[in-house]
Amino acid sequence: MKEKLSLICDRLLSHQQIACCQSFFGIPHHGKDLLIYNILDLQKKPLLLIGHHGVVSAMTFGNAMSPVLLCSASADYIIVWDVQKCQKQTQKGELPTGKVIGTLLGKIIHLSFCFCDDRVAACTEAAIYILSPKTQETLSRLTGHLGPLTSAEFCPWNQNVLISTSEDRTFKVWDLNTETVVYQSFVLSAFPLLNVMFLESERFLVVGSADGQVFCYSIGDNHKFSPVTKLDLQKLEKRYKVQRRKMSHEAGNSRSLQQHKGCDVNTVETLAFCKPFFFRYSPFNIYNTISFSEVGESSTEDKVETSKPILALFCPFRNKNIHEINNSWFCIGSSDGLYVVDLATSELSKVLFFKEISSLSIHMAGAWSISPKFENTMLVLVSSLFTPRVALMEMCLGDLEKIEKGDEGLSVFPSSPPLHRSSLNTELKMKEPSNPKKKGSVQEQPLVFHSKVKSSGYTSSPRRVMFSPKTNVQKTSPPKKSKNVSSLHTDYPAEDAAPTIPFTDLSLVNNQVLCLQHSGDGKQILCGLEDNSVLMYKSRLTGKPKIFIGHDKPVRSVSWSLSRQYWLSASEDLSLRMWTHCSSEPAIVMGDGMFSKPIRGAQFYYLDKFVLLGSGPSLHLYLYNVDVTSDDIKRYHRRSVFKLATRLKTSSTEITAMSAINDFLSYIVLVCGSDRSIQVVDMNRGGVASTMAEAHSRSIHCITQNKGSRFCTQTSDSYNLFLTSAITDGLKLWDLRTMRCVRRYDSHVIRCHPCFSSISPCGRFIATGSEDNCAYIYDIRSSLHLHKLHRHTDTVLSVSFNPAKPELLTGTLDGKLRLFQTSSRPD
Numbered sequence: 001m002k003e004k005l006s007l008i009c010d011r012l013l014s015h016q017q018i019a020c021c022q023s024f025f026g027i028p029h030h031g032k033d034l035l036i037y038n039i040l041d042l043q044k045k046p047l048l049l050i051g052h053h054g055v056v057s058a059m060t061f062g063n064a065m066s067p068v069l070l071c072s073a074s075a076d077y078i079i080v081w082d083v084q085k086c087q088k089q090t091q092k093g094e095l096p097t098g099k100v101i102g103t104l105l106g107k108i109i110h111l112s113f114c115f116c117d118d119r120v121a122a123c124t125e126a127a128i129y130i131l132s133p134k135t136q137e138t139l140s141r142l143t144g145h146l147g148p149l150t151s152a153e154f155c156p157w158n159q160n161v162l163i164s165t166s167e168d169r170t171f172k173v174w175d176l177n178t179e180t181v182v183y184q185s186f187v188l189s190a191f192p193l194l195n196v197m198f199l200e201s202e203r204f205l206v207v208g209s210a211d212g213q214v215f216c217y218s219i220g221d222n223h224k225f226s227p228v229t230k231l232d233l234q235k236l237e238k239r240y241k242v243q244r245r246k247m248s249h250e251a252g253n254s255r256s257l258q259q260h261k262g263c264d265v266n267t268v269e270t271l272a273f274c275k276p277f278f279f280r281y282s283p284f285n286i287y288n289t290i291s292f293s294e295v296g297e298s299s300t301e302d303k304v305e306t307s308k309p310i311l312a313l314f315c316p317f318r319n320k321n322i323h324e325i326n327n328s329w330f331c332i333g334s335s336d337g338l339y340v341v342d343l344a345t346s347e348l349s350k351v352l353f354f355k356e357i358s359s360l361s362i363h364m365a366g367a368w369s370i371s372p373k374f375e376n377t378m379l380v381l382v383s384s385l386f387t388p389r390v391a392l393m394e395m396c397l398g399d400l401e402k403i404e405k406g407d408e409g410l411s412v413f414p415s416s417p418p419l420h421r422s423s424l425n426t427e428l429k430m431k432e433p434s435n436p437k438k439k440g441s442v443q444e445q446p447l448v449f450h451s452k453v454k455s456s457g458y459t460s461s462p463r464r465v466m467f468s469p470k471t472n473v474q475k476t477s478p479p480k481k482s483k484n485v486s487s488l489h490t491d492y493p494a495e496d497a498a499p500t501i502p503f504t505d506l507s508l509v510n511n512q513v514l515c516l517q518h519s520g521d522g523k524q525i526l527c528g529l530e531d532n533s534v535l536m537y538k539s540r541l542t543g544k545p546k547i548f549i550g551h552d553k554p555v556r557s558v559s560w561s562l563s564r565q566y567w568l569s570a571s572e573d574l575s576l577r578m579w580t581h582c583s584s585e586p587a588i589v590m591g592d593g594m595f596s597k598p599i600r601g602a603q604f605y606y607l608d609k610f611v612l613l614g615s616g617p618s619l620h621l622y623l624y625n626v627d628v629t630s631d632d633i634k635r636y637h638r639r640s641v642f643k644l645a646t647r648l649k650t651s652s653t654e655i656t657a658m659s660a661i662n663d664f665l666s667y668i669v670l671v672c673g674s675d676r677s678i679q680v681v682d683m684n685r686g687g688v689a690s691t692m693a694e695a696h697s698r699s700i701h702c703i704t705q706n707k708g709s710r711f712c713t714q715t716s717d718s719y720n721l722f723l724t725s726a727i728t729d730g731l732k733l734w735d736l737r738t739m740r741c742v743r744r745y746d747s748h749v750i751r752c753h754p755c756f757s758s759i760s761p762c763g764r765f766i767a768t769g770s771e772d773n774c775a776y777i778y779d780i781r782s783s784l785h786l787h788k789l790h791r792h793t794d795t796v797l798s799v800s801f802n803p804a805k806p807e808l809l810t811g812t813l814d815g816k817l818r819l820f821q822t823s824s825r826p827d
Contacts (some may be wrong), residue, residue, distance in 0.1 A: 001352055004379075005042050005392040006162055006361040013122040013383040013390060015112060019070065020381035020648060021061035022371050024083055026070060027390055028056040034072055036083060038391070039379060041372075047087060049096055051079050058108045062117040069133065071101075071120055078122055080133045102133045102138065114154040121162060123149040128164055139374025140179050140732070144172060150196045161223075163205065167192035171207055173223055182223040189213050194575060197313035202328060204228065204343070216343060218784050220387065228783055229548040229730075229746040230347050230431035233308045233332065234341065241696050242347040245694065252756075254405070297442055299366055308334045312368035330785075333368035335385060343730070344783055345741040350397075362391045379792045410680055410689060410736050412666045412705075412719050422684045424606060425647035428623040430641075449587035492712035492804065498777045499801075499820040500787045501807040505734065506541045506817040512554070513604070513811025514800050516757070517559045520710065522665075522804030527811065528555035534569045534579070539802055539809075550586055562662055566626060568611065570599040572779035576613060578640070582628045590622070601658040605682075607665060610645060619681060620670060621645045648686060650679055657703040668736070678724065680736070692739050696726035701754040705820075709761030709772025709803035718763045721780075725757055731768055733780065747785040748776040752797050753813065760801045767808055769796035775810045789820060 010030060019026045022039070029035040034049040062069035069257070070081040079098040086096035092439040102122060110123040120137065120635035122129045132620045143658040149392035155161035161182075162174040173183035191210035200207060205217045205225065207587040214231035294733035312333030329435035337353040354363045364810075370378065378395045416422045485510055496660070512530035518539065527535040534555055536546040545666030553572035560567050566587070570576045574601055597616035611622040627639035652673020660669040667684040672729065676696050682689040702725040710713050720736040730746040748770035755769030765786070766778040775789040775796045794814035801808055808820040 001357055001360070001380075001393055003360050003391050004394050005037075007390050009383075009388040010389050011309050012266050012366075014385045015607035016367060016383070017058040017060065017309055018383055018390065019059040019061050019368045020369040020371045020379060022065070022379070023068060024070075025059070025074075025369070025371075025379075025381045026059055026061075027394060028059075031055045031064045032074065033357060034059070034070075034081075035085075036070070037392075042392075047083070047090060047096070049081055049086060049098070050482070051098055051100075052077055058111045058122075058820075060111040060113065061827040062113045063115050069113070069117055069132075069651075069704070071111050072737065073102075073111055073122060076104060077682075078102035078105065078108065078111075078120070078131065080120070093637060099136055100207075101133055102129060103138045105129055108112065109149055112151075112153050114157050114159045116159065119154070121152040121203070123152050124163070124264045125691050127151060128532055130153050130162075136363070140176060142174055142179060143566065144181055145170070146194070146707050150192060151363075153196050155219075156200050157200050157203075163196050164195055168192055169209070171196060173225070175223075183225050185225075188215055194310055194336075197315065197467045198328065199315060199328070199330060202343070205311055206330060206343075208313050209672060210309045211778055212308035212310060212334070213580075214310060214341070217663050218449075226747070226784070229343070229744060231346055233334065234312070235307070235631055235697070236339070236341070236346075236348045237351065240351055242694050259474070275371055281396050288785075297602065310334065310335065311365060312370060314370050317603060328382040333370070333380075333382075335365050335381065337365075344743045346730075346746070347741055356554065357404065360391065360393070362389060404654065410668065410720075410739070412661055412663060412668050412736065412800045413683070413716065413814055414667050415714075418667070423621060423686060424609075424683060426623060426645040428643055430625060432540075437520065454623055488713070490763050490804075492709055493806055493822075494712050494764070496806045496822050498760070498765045498787055499806050499822050500777065500789060501821050501823050503793060503807075503819045503821045505543050505819070506537075508535075508815035508817065511815035512813050513815060513817065514554055514556055514559050516798040516800040516809055516811050517558050517560055518532070518800050518802050518809070520803060522560060522711075522807075523804045524564075525800070525809060526558040526560065526569075527817070528558045528569060529815075532571065532573075534558060537817075539805075539807070541809075541817060545712070546584075548577075548584060550577055550585075550589075551575065557602050560609045561604045566604075566608075568602050568604070570602040570613065572598050573599060574615075576602050576611075578611070578624070578626065580626065580628055584649045587626045587628060587638065588642055589638075590642065595620075597654060603660065604661050605661050605669075607662065611642070612658075612660055612669065613657040614671065616648050617652055617673075619648045619650065619671065620660070621683070646682060646686065648683075650675060650688065651691070652679070655700055656699045657678070657724075659705045661705060661707055662718070663707055670705065670736075672703050672724065676700065676726075678734070678739075680739070690739055692734075695724060695734075695741075696732070698726040698729050700724045700726045702756045704757050704764055706759045708763065711804050712761045714763045721759075721763075722756050725768070726753065727752060727754065731757055731766070732767075733776075743783060744781070745776075745778050745783055747778075747783075747784070748774075753797060755796065756798050757809075758801050760806075761803050765801075767799040767801065767810075769799055769810070771795045772794065774809070775799055777808075792816065792818065 024036050026034050026036045032052040035049040042605040052074040053075045053519050056072055056074050061074040062810040066084040070083055072079055077100050079100050080097035090097045099317045106124040108122050112121045118334045120131045128142040132139055145166035146236055147166045150165045152162055152164040160176045162176055163171055165171045169187045169189050170185045172181050175182050193207055195208050204217045207215045216228040218228050248621050287624055310332055327398050330341055332339040336484055339348055340350040342349045358744055362384045363381045363383055364385040366552050367383040369381040380393045383390045427748055471723050513527055515528035517526050523539050525537045525539055532551040532553060534548040549618045551571035551573055557570040567579050575594045576584035578588035580587050595615040600614045602613035611624055613620050622642050624642040650671055651674050654674040655671055656674055657672040657762055668683050669681040671679045671681055676699055678692040678695045679688050680690040704723040706719055706721045722734050723731060723733045727750055730744055732741045733743040735742050736766050748768055749772045751771055754770055757768040759766055764780055766780055769775050773792045776785045777787040792812050794812045796810050796812050798811040810818045
């Protein structure tokens with residue numbers, strides 16, 4: 001960002017709408033006049049427009065390239081100027097003139113053109129006037145807000161829809177044909193709403209407030225508005241600074257290594273912009289709100305935190321030659337700089353602070369106006385907050401086209417065989433039973449050479465019937481074995497719709513369903529319950545379940561082995577049990593003081609070679625051998641054994657969730673800690689490979705990897721995606737290769753109960769529980785929910801996709817299991 005021009009004005013313009021387009025920008029002069037500067041030739045004398053008798057309070061340019069229209073407003077007149085025509089009049093020595101389209105409407109707060117420049121919306125403190133520049137008449141007058149208006153914008157894809165914001169902290173949606181309100185929001189913030197913006201590609205509405213809150217809504221048919229996400233600019237900035245400090249520290253280490261090798265390292269960042277809107281800051285300013293807080297850095301100095309009002313919102317541009325640009329990006333102009341937000345992830349992609357650019361003459365902004373992209377540059381007109389100054393800034397988009405790169409480019413697929421000393425090479429050595437021989441004792445010898453001796457027949461009764469041959473014996477052919485068609489594997493229908501049709505349900509009599517997992521073949525389902533038991537059902541919930549009892553507290557985790565011969569259950573009683581089909585008693589029990597903290601996750605790992613679990617701050621890796629044979633005399637003596645292969649301590653105080661892939665060999669284990677971090681553990685090297693700090697605002701209770709299915713294939717890159725969920729902080733989709741959040745899902749409700757999520761075998765859908773008695777299904781490519789599954793009677797805690805069929809099973813807080821199928825599948 002560089003400054004092209006800085007001007008000293010005759011009055012303060014911090015709380016006033018100024019105007020900028022690709023070719024011109026304008027500012028008030030002596031209160032009632034206008035100065036129009038030619039951006040293409042800044043040395044040229046500005047155009048002076050005279051026509052107002054009162055102080056000019058707002059101005060804006062039209063959207064068309066030719067003719068360039070400018071609308072200016074004062075308490076007496078609203079005038080539309082043809083700038084190019086006024087230039088010609090000045091060259092002829094004539095006085096430039098414009099069209100008066102409104103008279104004596106009061107102090108105008110905000111002006112905006114519709115996208116074809118046929119109508120102008122003028123906001124006073126009490127009403128919105130819709131004016132026609134062509135007929136110079138007032139088309140309509142809209143009233144209804146309980147406080148002074150702050151902005152109004154036309155919908156780009158429906159120009160008969162207008163959205164207004166007000167200091168009453170609500171926004172209204174107007175139908176200009178009927179002049180009625182078709183939608184009115186609730187009170188969204190404690191401070192006034194300042195401006196609105198449309199994301200046409202996503203059909204989103206974005207609203208900004210004076211305290212730095214950003215609200216995003218999806219606009220559906222018939223004017224249905226659904227909340228998508230809510231952002232706090234101050235919190236986003238704190239997370240961005242933490243990540244930037246971490247990346248600069250790692251880049252410094254890398255740079256020192258590269259310089260040692262004679263190479264240079266350059267960090268390239270990306271910023272994207274698009275066609276803008278200008279938005280005025282409300283008179284209800286909060287610039288004087290200052291608080292002192294200590295920031296966890298090496299310095300102990302107090303940092304000053306100022307409020308961050310949303311002064312401007314504008315969309316990123318679309319450039320087909322730049323594939324990195326994301327259509328969900330938009331920019332925020334605040335008092336201290338420019339913020340680039342990725343709406344898909346609800347995170348900051350880039351921040352340009354005024355104070356970090358020494359060449360700028362303005363360090364605190366009072367108003368913004370942004371022009372559309374012109375020859376790969378973006379022009380920004382900013383007025384100073386405390387001094388009568390405006391500055392025209394230019395941002396070269398060619399220097400900001402690539403996003404900051406993430407960490408080391410990790411992957412769930414191993415790139416080399418395990419190290420020689422890796423714990424993954426550990427083997428379980430079984431002791432062979434030894435029978436010691438007593439010295440001097442006579443060895444037992446068989447009395448006969450056969451294992452069976454025929455009876456002599458002395459004790460049997462004498463034979464009464466002699467031998468008689470059997471006649472007329474019909475030969476019977478052995479029965480032919482019928483092929484079991486159901487046992488044949490069929491491909492998962494990857495192109496089918498999401499399962500949304502209720503098929504069957506089952507009640508477990510007020511028994512919370514804490515966890516669910518399908519077997520690898522999709523024929524059975526494990527349910528961990530609050531009553532300390534584990535139930536095994538058929539996937540269609542038919543027949544009586546098998547019941548496994550042994551835990552003393554609720555079962556929080558269940559896991560199938562890849563071979564489907566064994567399964568695990570972990571409970572809050574600090575124990576883990578391994579079960580088999582042969583017995584209702586566990587084959588292996590890990591407990592009796594082995595773990596000091598609850599087991600937050602347990603599963604089979606490395607193609608069933610290990611049992612992996614997280615307890616306290618450590619990951620535990622166990623070898624095991626299951627022996628189901630038993631002795632009638634020593635009936636309670638278990639012959640199965642297990643052995644600790646390694647224990648890895650993480651940097652967190654306690655592990656809250658963990659996940660690893662068992663379907664193929666992978667060194668990566670994902671661990672979530674109580675410090676709200678995500679750690680990538682390399683089990684091959686025995687250490688943490690990467691850490692993402694402050695991944696959520698609360699501790700993560702659920703992490704779900706895209707593990708796919710044996711019935712469906714995905715691209716190799718898809719297996720590097722994983723989900724995390726935290727209470728009050730929604731659901732996030734991460735890419736392991738960059739360790740960045742790539743999308744966020746916030747439509748469901750999760751305030752106090754740990755609701756879990758699942759990824760479909762085809763990798764297209766995400767299912768999650770919710771506290772509004774529904775289960776939500778998202779398209780993995782969109783932040784909007786695709787389906788909302790009703791008919792639940794309580795909070796949906798657990799969800800699980802069937803790996804073999806397009807089916808979804810949900811479990812609720814009141815003990816109800818409900819199975820959903822696709823509409824294309826027969827019952």
